[in-house]
Amino acid sequence: MIEVNDIHKAFHGEEILKGITTTFHRGKTNLIIGTSGSGKTVFLKCLLGLFTPEKGTISYDGENYSELDEEEKRRLRQRMGMVFQGSALFDSMTVEENIMFPLKMFTRQKKSEMMDRANEVIDRVNLENANKKLPSEISGGMQKRVAIARAIVTRPKYLFCDEPNSGLDPNTAMVIDNLIQEITVENDITTVINTHDMNSVMEIGEKIIFLKKGFLEWEGDKTQIFKTDNEAVTNFVYSSNLFKKVRKAQLQGF
Known part of the structure; x- marks a missing residue:
C-alpha cells in the first residue's frame, strides 16, 4: 500500500501538485488519469522518489519516505519495478x-x-x-x-507503469493491460499506472484518480466513473468516442 498525504511540488515557483491525498492499494491496479499538464508525470516521479515534495508525505507500507536515511531509501527503491513508456530496452x-x-x-x-x-x-x-x-x-x-x-x-512490492500501452494497437494494449493486472494479483503488488488509454480505465481501473491542474479532482473505480456528476471528469470521459458508446451501454444496463 502507498499512502499519499497532502503532497505539494513546485518548479521555479510554479506549484504543479497542490495538496494531493490518496491511497493506492496492494493487489490492485491503481490508475492515474488526467489531461496534459494535470501533473500526472510529476506525481508518478514523486511516487518513484525521483522528485521530493516540498510538503506532505508518501508512505510505503507504513514507511515514510522522507524519514528514511539514504541506505533505507536505496533498499526501498530496489523494491520498485518500472515499466517505461517506450519500454527503454537496451538495444x-x-x-x-x-x-x-x-x-x-x-x-x-x-x-x-x-x-x-x-x-x-x-x-x-x-x-x-x-x-x-x-x-x-x-x-x-x-x-x-x-x-x-x-x-x-x-x-518488487511496487510496480509503476508510465503509459504502458503507448504505441500499441487496441488488441495488443488489452493483452498488456490484462497481463499487468494478472501479475499484480498473483504477486500482491501495489501497481500504479499513469495512462491516457480509456480502454485501460474500463478494463483494469480498480482504483482511478483524476488529476486536474495539480489537484485531485476525483477518485473512484471503473464503474463509478460512468456515473459521476463531476463536470471535469465527465468532459474528460466524453472526449473519448469509445467512452460515449460504452457509457450508453452501461447506463442502459443499470
Missing part, C-alpha cells in the same frame, strides 16, 4: 540480458540463479524462445512484455 542486449540487468545491478545471485529467474519471468509473460533475440527483432507488443518481465524480475 545491444538480448531479451534475456535486458531482463537479467536488474539482477546484476541489485543482487549477488549466481549466474545460474539469475538465468533461472529470467527464464521464469520470460515464461510468465509468454516470451518463450525469444531469449536470444534483440529488441529490434521483436514486435512492439513483445518489447512491452520484455519491459514488464524486467520490471518484475526482482520481485
Whole structure:
C-alpha cells in the first residue's frame, strides 16, 4: 500500500501538485488519469522518489519516505519495478540480458540463479524462445512484455507503469493491460499506472484518480466513473468516442 498525504511540488515557483491525498492499494491496479499538464508525470516521479515534495508525505507500507536515511531509501527503491513508456530496452542486449540487468545491478545471485529467474519471468509473460533475440527483432507488443518481465524480475512490492500501452494497437494494449493486472494479483503488488488509454480505465481501473491542474479532482473505480456528476471528469470521459458508446451501454444496463 502507498499512502499519499497532502503532497505539494513546485518548479521555479510554479506549484504543479497542490495538496494531493490518496491511497493506492496492494493487489490492485491503481490508475492515474488526467489531461496534459494535470501533473500526472510529476506525481508518478514523486511516487518513484525521483522528485521530493516540498510538503506532505508518501508512505510505503507504513514507511515514510522522507524519514528514511539514504541506505533505507536505496533498499526501498530496489523494491520498485518500472515499466517505461517506450519500454527503454537496451538495444545491444538480448531479451534475456535486458531482463537479467536488474539482477546484476541489485543482487549477488549466481549466474545460474539469475538465468533461472529470467527464464521464469520470460515464461510468465509468454516470451518463450525469444531469449536470444534483440529488441529490434521483436514486435512492439513483445518489447512491452520484455519491459514488464524486467520490471518484475526482482520481485518488487511496487510496480509503476508510465503509459504502458503507448504505441500499441487496441488488441495488443488489452493483452498488456490484462497481463499487468494478472501479475499484480498473483504477486500482491501495489501497481500504479499513469495512462491516457480509456480502454485501460474500463478494463483494469480498480482504483482511478483524476488529476486536474495539480489537484485531485476525483477518485473512484471503473464503474463509478460512468456515473459521476463531476463536470471535469465527465468532459474528460466524453472526449473519448469509445467512452460515449460504452457509457450508453452501461447506463442502459443499470
